[in-house]
Amino acid sequence: MSSRFNPLKADAYWQKIWDERGVFVAPSADELATSDKPKAYVLEMFPYPSGRIHMGHVRNYTMGDVLARYKRMTGHAVLHPMGWDAFGMPAENAAMEKKVHPGGWTRDNIAAMRAQLKRLGLSIDWTRELATCEPDYYGHEQALFLDLLEAGLVYRKESSVNWDPVDMTVLANEQVIDGRGWRSGALIEKKKLSQWFLKITDFAEELLDGLDTLTDWPDKVKLMQENWIGKSQGLRATFKLVGSDHGIDVFTTRPDTMFGASFVAIAADHPVAADLARSTPALQTFIEDCRKGGTTAAEIDTAEKMGFDTGLRVEHPLDPSWHLPVYVANFVLMEYGTGAVFGCPAHDQRDLDFARKYDLPVARVVADGHATDIRFDGNEAYTGPGKIVNSGLLNDMSVDEAKAAVIAKAEQDKWGTGTTVWRLRDWGVSRQRYWGTPIPIIHCAACGVQPVPRDQLPVILPEDVSFDIPGNPLDRHPTWSKVACPKCGAAARRETDTLDTFVDSSWYFIRFASQPKDKPFDRAEAEAWLPVGQYIGGVEHAILHLLYARFWTRALNRIGKLGVTEPFKGLFTQGMVTHETYKSADGAWLSPEDVKQGAGGIVTLAGDPVTLGRIEKMSKSKKNVVDPDPMFDQYGADAVRWFMLSDSPPERDLEWSESGIEGTWRFVNRIWRLFDSIDTAGGNNPALDKVLHRAIAGIATDIEALAFNKSVAKLHELVNAIEKAAPSASRSTAIRTLACLIAPMLPHLAEEGWVHIGGAGLIADQPWPVANPALLIDSDVTIAVQVNGKLRDTLTLPKGTDKAAIEAAAMALDKIIRALDGANPKKIIVVPDRLVNIVA
RNA sequence: GCGGACGUGGCGAAAUCGGUAGACGCAGCAGACUUAAAAUCUGCCUUCCAUCUGGAAAUGCGGGUUCAAGUCCCGCCGUCCGCACCA
Numbered sequence: 004m005s006s007r008f009n010p011l012k013a014d015a016y017w018q019k020i021w022d023e024r025g026v027f028v029a030p031s032a033d034e035l036a037t038s039d040k041p042k043a044y045v046l047e048m049f050p051y052p053s054g055r056i057h058m059g060h061v062r063n064y065t066m067g068d069v070l071a072r073y074k075r076m077t078g079h080a081v082l083h084p085m086g087w088d089a090f091g092m093p094a095e096n097a098a099m100e101k102k103v104h105p106g107g108w109t110r111d112n113i114a115a116m117r118a119q120l121k122r123l124g125l126s127i128d129w130t131r132e133l134a135t136c137e138p139d140y141y142g143h144e145q146a147l148f149l150d151l152l153e154a155g156l157v158y159r160k161e162s163s164v165n166w167d168p169v170d171m172t173v174l175a176n177e178q179v180i181d182g183r184g185w186r187s188g189a190l191i192e193k194k195k196l197s198q199w200f201l202k203i204t205d206f207a208e209e210l211l212d213g214l215d216t217l218t219d220w221p222d223k224v225k226l227m228q229e230n231w232i233g234k235s236q237g238l239r240a241t242f243k244l245v246g247s248d249h250g251i252d253v254f255t256t257r258p259d260t261m262f263g264a265s266f267v268a269i270a271a272d273h274p275v276a277a278d279l280a281r282s283t284p285a286l287q288t289f290i291e292d293c294r295k296g297g298t299t300a301a302e303i304d305t306a307e308k309m310g311f312d313t314g315l316r317v318e319h320p321l322d323p324s325w326h327l328p329v330y331v332a333n334f335v336l337m338e339y340g341t342g343a344v345f346g347c348p349a350h351d352q353r354d355l356d357f358a359r360k361y362d363l364p365v366a367r368v369v370a371d372g373h374a375t376d377i378r379f380d381g382n383e384a385y386t387g388p389g390k391i392v393n394s395g396l397l398n399d400m401s402v403d404e405a406k407a408a409v410i411a412k413a414e415q416d417k418w419g420t421g422t423t424v425w426r427l428r429d430w431g432v433s434r435q436r437y438w439g440t441p442i443p444i445i446h447c448a449a450c451g452v453q454p455v456p457r458d459q460l461p462v463i464l465p466e467d468v469s470f471d472i473p474g475n476p477l478d479r480h481p482t483w484s485k486v487a488c489p490k491c492g493a494a495a496r497r498e499t500d501t502l503d504t505f506v507d508s509s510w511y512f513i514r515f516a517s518q519p520k521d522k523p524f525d526r527a528e529a530e531a532w533l534p535v536g537q538y539i540g541g542v543e544h545a546i547l548h549l550l551y552a553r554f555w556t557r558a559l560n561r562i563g564k565l566g567v568t569e570p571f572k573g574l575f576t577q578g579m580v581t582h583e584t585y586k587s588a589d590g591a592w593l594s595p596e597d598v599k600q601g602a603g604g605i606v607t608l609a610g611d612p613v614t615l616g617r618i619e620k621m622s623k624s625k626k627n628v629v630d631p632d633p634m635f636d637q638y639g640a641d642a643v644r645w646f647m648l649s650d651s652p653p654e655r656d657l658e659w660s661e662s663g664i665e666g667t668w669r670f671v672n673r674i675w676r677l678f679d680s681i682d683t684a685g686g687n688n689p690a691l692d693k694v695l696h697r698a699i700a701g702i703a704t705d706i707e708a709l710a711f712n713k714s715v716a717k718l719h720e721l722v723n724a725i726e727k728a729a730p731s732a733s734r735s736t737a738i739r740t741l742a743c744l745i746a747p748m749l750p751h752l753a754e755e756g757w758v759h760i761g762g763a764g765l766i767a768d769q770p771w772p773v774a775n776p777a778l779l780i781d782s783d784v785t786i787a788v789q790v791n792g793k794l795r796d797t798l799t800l801p802k803g804t805d806k807a808a809i810e811a812a813a814m815a816l817d818k819i820i821r822a823l824d825g826a827n828p829k830k831i832i833v834v835p836d837r838l839v840n841i842v843a
Numbered sequence: 844g845c846g847g848a849c850g851u852g853g854c855g856a857a858a859u860c861g862g863u864a865g866a867c868g869c870a871g872c873a874g875a876c877u878u879a880a881a882a883u884c885u886g887c888c889u890u891c892c893a894u895c896u897g898g899a900a901a902u903g904c905g906g907g908u909u910c911a912a913g914u915c916c917c918g919c920c921g922u923c924c925g926c927a928c929c930a
Contacts, residue, residue, distance in 0.1 A: 007882090223847065227925055230846070235929070255930060268930090308928085334928040344930045352844085353928060426929060545925080650855045650868060658855070662869060670868090672882090704859085716857070716867035723867090787863040792911050794863055832910050838862050842910050 008675040010639020013755045018124055020754075026767050027075075027126040029082040032517070032528040043074035044082045044532045046512055048540030048548075051088045052112035052134075056119040058580040058621055058647075058659060059541070061631050065647040066577060066711065067539045068125045072747035073706045075126070076771040082532050084515040085120065085127045087113050089136035090439045090504045096186075098438075098470040105438040106466055109136055119632060124640045124750050126767070131515055135507035140514065141440040142461025143523035144506065147559070149443055149454050154562040156202045159452065162431060166194035171474035173435040187473075198433035199442060199500070203554045207232055207425045209568075210553055219573035221654075224545040231546050233426025238410050239341065240419030242267055242317035245326055251275060251317060254340030254424055258413070259405035262394035263347040263368035265358055267317050268310065268332035270342040276331045279313055286311055286331065293333040308357040309333040320418045321395070321409075332357065340424050349379040350386055368394045369402065430551065432503040437468060437476045439501030447488035447495040456489050462497070475499060508548055509555035512538075512570060526565060533565075534572045537709075542576035549574070575709055578656040580647075582627040584616030592616075594626040595661075618658055629659050641749040642668040648711040648748055670719070671752055674745065677725060678756035681738045684730035694724040695737045696778035702744055703771065711748075718745060740772050787838035788813045790822045798839075806833040813839040 021027060030038060047067040050060055064085075071083035087109075094105035101108070113134060120127070133140050151157045165174040169187035173196070184191055203210075211232045214225045237256035244250055251267055269276055271293035280287040289311040310330040319325035327345070334353050335344055348358035348365040358365050359382060367379040370389040377393045379385075391397045397405045413419030433442065441462040443455035455462055465483045468476035477483060477499040488495035510523070512535055517528035552570050559565040585593040588611060598605050598613050605613045621628045634643050645667040651657040698721040705714035721741065728734045739760060746753040746766045757766040786798045786809060796818040800809060810833050813819060823843055830842040 223925085226847065230926060233926095233929065237930080253930080257930080332928095334930090336929070339929045341930095346930090351930070353930080424929085426926095542924085652856080655849095655855095660855095660869075663855085666869060669882095676883090708859095712856075713867090719867050785863075789863085789911075792862095797863065830910060832862095834862060834911095838911085840862080840910050 013751045014640050017751045017754045029128045030080045035531050040080040043079040044535045045071040045537050046535045049086045049088050054112045056116050062647045065644045069747045072126050084131040087134040089134040094438045122635045138461040138463050145443040145460050161195050162198045163193045163195050166192045198431050200429040203430045207427050227545045235424045238419050239422040245316040251343050252341040253343045253345050258409035259402050260347040260350050260368050263349050263366045264345045265364040266328050266346040268330045268335050270335040270337035272337035273342045352384040355384040433500040435475050442498045444498040445495050450490040453489050505551045509551045533567045537573040538571040539575045577653050579620045581618045581656045582659045584625050584627045586614045592626040638668045641752045642671050649715045678759045681735050681760050682730050686731040688731045688733035691728045691733045693778050696774045699772045699774040743769050743772050784836045789840040795822045
């Protein structure tokens with residue numbers, strides 16, 4: 004045997020064996036039905052086929068793979084699939100830039116990335132691979148869309164979009180930079196388009212409540228979703244316009260402060276404002292100024308509160324003789340609540356800023372400690388708790404009591420109702436794009452909106468399109484959009500919008516579990532696997548993808564298609580892979596290949612000085628990307644996998660380093676040499692047995708907790724111990740067991756070593772070793788002996804020694820006698836098997 | 844502004860229940876083997892004082908609770924993340 008592990012040979016060899024023997028093919032529905040194995044659905048977020056696998060993917064998929072392989076070894080029926088989130092804008096951008104077809108570009112990328120992933124040696128069931136851009140996926144998605152439409156969970160509404168008049172396309176908010184299109188640089192227009200919406204707000208309450216059941220999700224993600232859903236409870240109240248039958252509806256979470264009201268403010272887009280602006284040019288100008296206001300953080304921070312007194316007056320609902328002015332204000336959002344608020348300056352910072360600027364009354368109605376005076380000085384609003392003051396019938400109530408009292412009175416006197424307002428909006432899914440799932444709808448002049456008949460699904464995206472001119476190629480395709488109305492047969496137009504790609508990723512985990520040809524999924528088969536036991540991916544999907552997938556699953560549940568409400572039982576968000584950055588003297592980013600270690604520090608290949616930048620997420624723009632492929636060539640998949648699992652806790656960032664990968668490569672070879680050192684020596688080594696069985700138990704615990712860095716450390720300790728041990732039967736057993744323990748993490752090395760030491764079958768099919776509980780318990784324990792809390796010595800005693808004996812032994816220690824220096828102990832604390840603390 | 848997480852050697856980190864702080868790895872230093880190098884192996888590696896026995900300080904800073912605090916409580920400082928004129 005060679006003293007060096009040969010990954011180039013071993014990786015390809017074992018990957019082929021696993022593939023040929025179908026080792027990782029998940030059990031079929033029939034097999035599952037007759038098996039009593041516990042099920043484990045392990046899923047990593049599927050990749051967008053951008054072109055190449057990056058280290059972030061490698062880390063993500065390695066973690067999932069370790070868990071999936073471990074679950075197999077512990078007797079689970081495992082589903083561990085892979086697919087491609089294959090629709091999206093980068094493909095269209097590539098089409099425009101490189102004159103290639105989005106489909107061709109995408110499918111080439113998938114082929115390249117699949118090959119890269121296979122080099123990682125993942126235990127994937129490739130028979131279930133899917134790509135969302137293929138009709139056998141998106142056709143079923145169209146069917147599901149029609150199901151939701153029939154159930155009333157889809158509707159059509161006019162909505163304004165960011166329109167790029169040069170590229171003739173709709174842009175996402177993130178693609179609008181300083182009011183201009185990111186690609187064309189054209190000034191973006193707001194354009195009203197009829198768009199399709201999914202009624203996610205119907206599920207706001209249950210999406211919020213459901214978070215409580217997700218005990219295996221990070222609190223951080225749950226909190227982000229909670230904030231995003233944004234439940235606010237309060238009062239919706241009508242302020243009647245003086246001299247009119249109409250009124251202005253406001254929403255407030257502080258009905259308790261109504262007696263502190265000094266004005267009503269409405270959004271610039273409010274219908275009342277629009278009405279009035281028609282006859283008031285100055286207001287029209289003001290409204291246009293408001294719209295120009297930026298929406299970036301900095302702009303909002305510095306934006307001054309601006310208002311326009313409409314001259315309108317409203318009656319205070321609790322005292323109709325009290326009239327309040329109505330302002331149009333730039334800080335009121337039409338999209339939230341009712342687009343109108345009442346201002347209570349003493350107890351709301353924005354209202355106070357506004358009132359001071361326009362010299363409006365500021366009345367204290369909540370006592371701030373002893374401050375109860377109606378006069379309110381200063382420029383800091385008081386938002387804390389306190390007794391209600393200066394408020395007539397509400398006086399002396401607490402804030403909560405007053406809220407309830409006002410809501411009750413409003414409901415009794417019929418000028419308002421207690422209500423809940425959500426931040427969450429309905430999900431607009433229309434995209435004026437080519438490379439997405441066609442929305443299965445036909446527009447008929449006579450019959451209106453008609454769903455595409457089921458027997459005509461899938462609506463296939465035409466491949467014969469061009470990107471020579473801007474805009475959606477589906478719109479100008481000569482024939483595709485021209486169809487007959489399914490109802491009356493007259494000439495009609497096919498919907499040319501496509502679905503948001505987040506729809507594609509909202510149900511792929513269901514299709515992985517069950518993929519019949521004739522329908523999106525088989526209910527029983529899907530339910531056998533779902534929910535996903537462990538889902539792993541980046542935290543950047545904490546809100547949108549994870550919320551949409553939760554919604555979609557609940558929607559399917561509501562319409563009776565799936566008996567699952569939460570799609571992902573366990574969620575883990577892994578950290579990023581980072582790398583040093585380098586900059587040349589002129590400030591340009593340099594890639595790792597452009598620099599080398601010089602005598603006095605890092606220099607360019609030409610020897611020019613290089614400044615070390617921050618450690619950042621690997622990205623093309625910062626040129627600090629390390630491509631996985633050359634690493635597989637040089638060190639093999641296992642060394643790369645080991646690196647991904649070592650040192651950094653998986654939820655934190657991992658810094659790639661050349662010395663780090665060298666280190667993991669050395670470790671791979673240390674294990675390799677151990678396999679060669681197995682011999683026929685007899686005899687036991689109880690100390691090594693103990694180390695081994697602790698490792699078996701500890702590594703299992705760590706893998707189940709996804710604490711891979713800790714299991715790596717434990718494997719290091721075990722290897723260190725085996726290396727130091729003299730030949731014995733215990734040592735040989737330890738080496739054989741080691742092969743199993745490394746199998747989830749270093750699968751190729753484990754298979755190769757397993758053959759070398761004469762193991763039968765594949766290591767992938769071996770059961771996880773069983774730890775002997777008797778060996779996990781020490782017969783002797785080391786007990787710390789402290790004097791006044793400071794460690795002075797240690798004692799080794801049989802486990803379970805009684806307190807008195809421990810105390811006696813501790814008091815007899817030389818170092819303790821010296822440390823006490825004749826003083827009498829005041830108190831002695833003995834924690835059996837742990838420590839003694841002598842208080843002198 | 845609001846919400847959250849985090850802060851431990853030169854670096855990544857560990858410490859699972861309040862009980863021996865720094866396991867394990869990286870880097871570094873010294874040595875062995877070698878003509879030499881690589882590879883491999885052995886030892887050292889928080890800081891300071893002492894010198895072959897030891898002692899003191901130390902988990903961002905300042906307090907507190909406790910026999911005992913990296914861990915719990917209060918107040919600061921810093922870094923990162925999310926949301927953001929949300930009524």
